[in-house]
Amino acid sequence: MERIPILKMGSFLLVTVQVDMHDRLAMTLQDDLTGRIVKDRAHGVLIDISSLEIVDSFIGRMIGNIASMARVLDAETVVVGMRPAVAITLVELGLSLPGVRTALNVDQGVELLKECIEERAQGNGHVAG
Amino acid sequence: MEKRTKLAEIVGSQQDTILKDWVDFQLNAITLRRDLMKESELREQSREFLNLFTQAAQTGSDVGEATWKPVKDFLGQITRSRVLLGFPPSETATFIFSLKQPLFDVIRAAVKDPKDLVTDMWTTTTLLDKIGLYVMELHQQNREEVIHRQQEELLELSTPVVQLFENILALPLIGTLDSARTQVVMENLLQRIVETGATISIIDITGVPTVDTLVAQHLLKTVAAARLMGADCIISGIRPQIAQTIVHLGVDLSEVTTKATLADAFMIALQRTGATVTKSAASKTKG
Amino acid sequence: MATLRDEIYPIRSSDDIVKVRQITREWALMQTFSLVDQTKIVTAASELARNTLEHGRGGEVRIQALQEGPRRGLRLTFTDQGPGIPDLAKALQDGFTTGNGMGLGLSGSKRLMNDFDIQSEVGKGTTVMIARWK
Numbered sequence: 001m002e003r004i005p006i007l008k009m010g011s012f013l014l015v016t017v018q019v020d021m022h023d024r025l026a027m028t029l030q031d032d033l034t035g036r037i038v039k040d041r042a043h044g045v046l047i048d049i050s051s052l053e054i055v056d057s058f059i060g061r062m063i064g065n066i067a068s069m070a071r072v073l074d075a076e077t078v079v080v081g082m083r084p085a086v087a088i089t090l091v092e093l094g095l096s097l098p099g100v101r102t103a104l105n106v107d108q109g110v111e112l113l114k115e116c117i118e119e120r121a122q123g124n125g126h127v128a129g
Numbered sequence: 130m131e132k133r134t135k136l137a138e139i140v141g142s143q144q145d146t147i148l149k150d151w152v153d154f155q156l157n158a159i160t161l162r163r164d165l166m167k168e169s170e171l172r173e174q175s176r177e178f179l180n181l182f183t184q185a186a187q188t189g190s191d192v193g194e195a196t197w198k199p200v201k202d203f204l205g206q207i208t209r210s211r212v213l214l215g216f217p218p219s220e221t222a223t224f225i226f227s228l229k230q231p232l233f234d235v236i237r238a239a240v241k242d243p244k245d246l247v248t249d250m251w252t253t254t255t256l257l258d259k260i261g262l263y264v265m266e267l268h269q270q271n272r273e274e275v276i277h278r279q280q281e282e283l284l285e286l287s288t289p290v291v292q293l294f295e296n297i298l299a300l301p302l303i304g305t306l307d308s309a310r311t312q313v314v315m316e317n318l319l320q321r322i323v324e325t326g327a328t329i330s331i332i333d334i335t336g337v338p339t340v341d342t343l344v345a346q347h348l349l350k351t352v353a354a355a356r357l358m359g360a361d362c363i364i365s366g367i368r369p370q371i372a373q374t375i376v377h378l379g380v381d382l383s384e385v386t387t388k389a390t391l392a393d394a395f396m397i398a399l400q401r402t403g404a405t406v407t408k409s410a411a412s413k414t415k416g
Numbered sequence: 417m418a419t420l421r422d423e424i425y426p427i428r429s430s431d432d433i434v435k436v437r438q439i440t441r442e443w444a445l446m447q448t449f450s451l452v453d454q455t456k457i458v459t460a461a462s463e464l465a466r467n468t469l470e471h472g473r474g475g476e477v478r479i480q481a482l483q484e485g486p487r488r489g490l491r492l493t494f495t496d497q498g499p500g501i502p503d504l505a506k507a508l509q510d511g512f513t514t515g516n517g518m519g520l521g522l523s524g525s526k527r528l529m530n531d532f533d534i535q536s537e538v539g540k541g542t543t544v545m546i547a548r549w550k
Contacts, residue, residue, distance in 0.1 A: 008364075020437060022433065023466075024430055036259045054455055054462060055459070056462040056463050056466070059463075080359065083455075084319030084320050087354035088319070088354045088455070089452070090351070090357055091353045091354045091357065094510055094523065094524050096357070104360055105326055108359065109359075113520045270486075273485060274486045279487040312452075316452055
């Protein structure tokens, strides 16, 4: 069965979505990722969607779910690389991805994750979406 | 049916005479633009049209028929080139309507029976009117295409996005913003954010005379889209009247950082990106 | 108004949704829509194809490339013979959902396009027409 690969980078997990995701693949990713957060004791998840040409409400919801589930498992999620056309469309569609942090690229995403985790460690960092 | 073929016959046999008279008429017409088209070119176009016209007329005078398609295609071609050269519609129409007199002359000479003459004249004039109207429509269509293209070209001239500092972009908006322009400008900004990786962008509207609901909404949508991509926007240069309009329109800007001037916005942007500005020792002693 | 191309594709499985997205993208490109417009059209198509599959128990989409004067357009008509929608006004509200989406399918698609029309009859099925012009 087709799967989206999940890479480990230190205490973070990196997922690069490179295909036009069909619904089943999205659900599989959700399962795989939550499994890996626990197994690898990851504190952060980076989802790189720079190859995605569209994000519809189904994929949007899946991203939101992953972020919520990750938070329960004590990991922060950052979505990186959303294309301008996709962002404009999502705004028009009425989807704001509440609770999901975003960054322009993987580098900035890693920085953001580090900041979040530091804040948390200091105990003042309960960040609401 | 017989009379229609007669028209074709007459035109066919006297093509040279008609062409000569017709070209003379066009050359003497006050609408002729010698600056835009050479005489030889006009002569060539007239000759080719008359050829096609004669061929089509042999099959009848219903311009809706497929046999008239070559005539229409040719007209489409010359109308397009005339529109591009900036010909007025009256000139394009004259091309067809000036053919009436030469045609009538040869018909009058060839048809002896008064009844037949009236019928032939009527057929010819109706036919040319139809073609004339068709040409006017073509002219109009081509003009619309030109306008449409110019509008698109104008959008491309829109506002440049400038980089103020590492990670800081600015978009100085100038002039009236309509919905189409705002959209293009905003798309440019988002594209530049991706290319530069700039985390903060300042949208400066000092040079914008008015902001209506639609433009305000586009601004808000851009800020929202930038956020989804992982970047922040500051809107600066909001003049008192615009602040009043925004509040009256009920547009909610509370989620967006706004500053009165571009300078204030720049300072905030520097702070957020972790940079500081200090006066050097030399300038302190001088000042 | 002239129809430049006119085809019908089935929506029977989740793979067909991906296929509808690809075909819509191709056609939008053919009609020379800007990248942002393409994305809007494809996203709306994806939402409605999923509706057709999940709420309408499958159906089909008719896709038409149109031209009116200098303007080019793309029209998509989604048809199913499913249970239909009892309360259209409610279904068009943001956040209304019966399936597992975010309830933005219909209202969101409407915002992404220029033309939007929906016909539905309980027990007979639903037809949604969307079009975008450039």
